[in-house]
Amino acid sequence: MTQQLPEWLDPSPWLDGGGSSPADVERALGCDEPGPRELAALLSPAAHAYTEIMAQRARTLTQRHFGRTISMYAPLYLANYCTSGCAYCGFASDRVQPRRRLEPTEVEKELDSLKGMGFEDVLLLTGERTSHAGFEYLLECVSLAARRFHAVGVEAFPMTTREYAFLANAGCSGVTLYQETYDPFQYDRLHRWGPKKEYLDRLEAPARAMESGMRTVGLGVLLGLSDPVFDAVCLLRHAGHLRRIHWKSGITISFPRLQPQAGNFTAPVPIDEAQLARLVFAVRIVLPDVPLLLSTRERPEFRDGMAGLGITKMSAGSRTTVGGYAGTEPGTDGQFQVSDQRSVPDICEMLRGRGLQPVFKNWDSVFRDGEAGGRG
């Protein structure tokens, strides 16, 4: 089953023209209010020659809006049970690997070790909703995290507005939900079975999270799955749509790139580093005030170079295995390979060396009470 894209998402008006010319790229760079047209031009092959100019622009805009700071966060994998069959994921239900979830006492241990590393912003991750790790479980984990951390985010299955409101009440301030790809045909092909096959349910979940009063919603596509220009223009339109309706919630954008993992899936549309960099620059140019994230999927040298050039938020010292921080249990395989294995102090030192300040606390739990749905 595939569906028509909703009008507010459809990128086709900006993709029909085929390639962009250098003149289009220059126009995009000189534009006061760049939008989807400009984004498409900045991602066209003609823009390749402008990469350095784009990087400069991206850095200027980033400094203007975020100063010389990089926010730090840590992901925490709670469980790797999953009923879905995403072709690209190491946690898909047909992949043979040890399945596990952290029990509440183990979650506390993991949280404590992250806290000991200096983090104040944690992102809790699970796979698809299962009986092992469903909503109630997630809610409990959020409460445990909110007792220790100022900022708690969740990257999990799509939920109902009511469920998101419960999470917000428990202290969750952010929800991350990547569409993976906005291309409905490719989406249908890659999501072989399971609840995640529901394209529209996933597409509409960020709006539900915002409606519930969630402060920030993280969007993104899994780069490598589909045409990056199609996906990027959709992403921009999705962000714009959400901002117009749910104007009190913030948006962040991440740039996960497909890495080799269990199942030997190869990216159908591989994206190289130069393309990834240009994508980050282009998104910064069209969305100057949106925090942009880069995970430890990328190699250290690339992360170092991108810090402050558009990227304003980074994970550090990440483990993508369930129970990876406190080292409590025989590990599972990770969801993806961590390329940047450096310790938190090493990454901080690198950032400082580049004239950037690693910021661990950029939020205060005192702001929490008013969070859940219904507040003005």
Place this chain on the structure above:
Amino acid sequence: MKRQGKLKDEWIVGGHRFSSRLLMGTGKFQDAETMVEAVLASGTQIVTVALRRVGRIPQEDDMLGPLRRLEGITLMPNTSGARNASEAIRAARLGRELSGSPFVKVEIHPNPHHLMPDPIETFEAARILAAEGFVVMPYMPADPVLAKRLEDVGCASLMPLGSAIGSGRGLATTEMLRLILRDARIPVIVDAGLRSPSEAAAALEMGCAAVLVNSAVAASGDPIAMAAAFAQAVEAGRNANLAGLMPRGGGTALATSPLTAFLSVEGQ
């Protein structure tokens, strides 16, 4: 006419006297050391610090520790991050506890992207905090009516924006600022949007009591030198305001052949 010497040029906010007319923000520097150096170079006496950046257990990115060690600096915790009045009030109370300062910059911006202040929630928070005895300095839209309303509920100053935070578009709100300045009984401090020292000077020339800058210094090529440049500009702007600018458009200059010469014919 020569001015004989200069009286000490101070301004008063909430009963506290200050001579520097440059306020500094702290959240965007590359490290605490640069921030401290810039604060020192600016000669500022009021520094704002976001509660959301203050660690209760001091960490290396904690802003409060290094600022507390500076002498002659008044801390003004801000409620940046609050989306409504009740969040801002909670943040203000906690900020007072942590900093020991009665000053609070009420900052309520429900939209986390452009960070425009919410006039309705700002008014509500300012009203309650002023009644609690805070020295309330609200970050506000450049709206002359709101300005009077905030003054009426006991705010110590007004902090209208020059343009959107981080936009670097300078004094885009000049016309509204003029109306605010004309009627204000409390100090008006331009906050947000300034990019260059000349814009700060222009704000002081207009009659603003002070300006607050952060990005303009922190994101410049040399934050410490830029902080010093802002200090000079603010002083120049203030001196120009005291000296009195020449009138615009030659309004009082006399033409060699008077335009109204014909009027005298009748009376002869």
